[in-house]
Amino acid sequence: MMACHRLSRTPRYAGDLDTQRNPLWYTAHRAFHLSLIDACGSAWLKSFSMTLFDAIERYRAIARKPGLARPTHQDEHRAIADAAVGRNADLAVSLLLQHYDLTAKLVREKLRRTADAFPEE
Numbered sequence: 865m866m867a868c869h870r871l872s873r874t875p876r877y878a879g880d881l882d883t884q885r886n887p888l889w890y891t892a893h894r895a896f897h898l899s900l901i902d903a904c905g906s907a908w909l910k911s912f913s914m915t916l917f918d919a920i921e922r923y924r925a926i927a928r929k930p931g932l933a934r935p936t937h938q939d940e941h942r943a944i945a946d947a948a949v950g951r952n953a954d955l956a957v958s959l960l961l962q963h964y965d966l967t968a969k970l971v972r973e974k975l976r977r978t979a980d981a982f983p984e985e
Contacts (some may be wrong), residue, residue, distance in 0.1 A: 867892070867899035868945035872938055885925065894918075896941060900948055900960070923971045940966070 871892040878886040894917055901913055940963045947956035 865896075865899060865945040865949050867896040868941055871896045871941055876937070890921070896945075900944070900956070924967055926971050926974050 871889075874889045874892040875886050876889045878884045894914070897917055898910065898914060901910055904910065940959070944956055944959045944963060947953075947959055
């Protein structure tokens, strides 16, 4: 899957520090997720999926803040792509849900740490 290859070759962060997100990575990440449903035949489903993808970008951005490691993101995308290319829909869906769940977990953890750093008076 070409979209997975492009994503794997695009640096997640711009510059030398892991603090500035690379807009090219976002574009490649979006293209990868679109490629997973591109053959569904429903323009409405693809449009709606990308609307949701864009809407939750703010939460993915939180999960990418320093202090929360996600060293497996390349492996996650590769496993999803391999299952999709291998036409193993059940595995692809399961891996995609795990991918989403981990992002949600990282967001919750980052928000918890932020709340702990600024306790109510």
